Amino acid sequence: MNLRNKLKLYVITDRRLKPEVESVREALEGGATAIQMRIKNAPTREMYEIGKTLRQLTREYDALFFVDDRVDVALAVDADGVQLGPEDMPIEVAKEIALNLIIGASVYSLEEALEAEKKGADYLGAGSVFPTKTKEDARVIGLEGLRKIVESVKIPVVAIGGINKDNAREVLKTGVDGIAVISAVMGAEDVRKATEELRKIVEEVLG
């Protein structure tokens, strides 16, 4: 499995915009190469049940499946990996308790990017590239900040934060391995079509 190649179009769930299962199915039909289940403050049983379904769907479409924050849910549903931010479990601890999970680190500065790589992250979710309503308190690093991170680490970098079909090209030209989107897909009337449009742009720029 080529991790870099599978991070091209990384779609994240958001139940404030769409229920997880149907929207993920549509995103996969539209060409998402990776899915992240991101659910805050729901019972573990609910995350586990939805996670099992998303794991099955992502297998059918040969996409990667990540779980936000929860190492236990990622292990329980046999996800490919887990996405960890500064408020989640430390990377080095997650690696100890989950030997086979791919660890993605959410980083909001060059310093955090270098630190995460050093601690053993397998890829970075770097942002926020642009301001975004999904995470209003996130620091905005801009295209320049993103480029610096891409040039400074060896592990794959996925750009995140305010990315849509109008700005995706310039983001992809910074040298990132992929783009992560929430509202550009989950906020669209037609999830499948929105994903298809982004996938087309990704293929144009990354080849």
Next chain:
Amino acid sequence: MNLRNKLKLYVITDRRLKPEVESVREALEGGATAIQMRIKNAPTREMYEIGKTLRQLTREYDALFFVDDRVDVALAVDADGVQLGPEDMPIEVAKEIALNLIIGASVYSLEEALEAEKKGADYLGAGSVFPTKTKEDARVIGLEGLRKIVESVKIPVVAIGGINKDNAREVLKTGVDGIAVISAVMGAEDVRKATEELRKIVEEVLG
């Protein structure tokens, strides 16, 4: 390690009543034989940090340490076990991803007790024995319901729900292996003294 013997006086944290670290230290000084960290809706990093401290304290006092709901946090802090209710991860799944954790199951009926034992729970937290403000929606099984569970399973049973120094004796006489308390200890002005009084009663009845 004799699990039954270590479940005699099982104290559960509640940050609505007291911050975890200091109250657990006092409960351990007062004779708690097991501690459960129960934190809802806090960032994983915070649970991990507090959990590490509680793990260290419980080691110093030779007490067992359990984490409510979160298998990942339990693994990360090297807890002895995890406590799983109907809204948490299924017991059989937790056993698969965490081979060495003691699994406690929260059960609210004889049927659930038998089911949890069958699925591989190592002990039961059975209740609610009495009505309790800590969990107002919990079913009340009473002393009779508790006794039926004790007589029907082979694994250790800890009684929970509205237990205090005034009713602890009659609860212990049902044949349970221990009592679990939240507000009787965490709601007391003097946590250490409240724990000491309960420990004394436990020793009187269980010998």
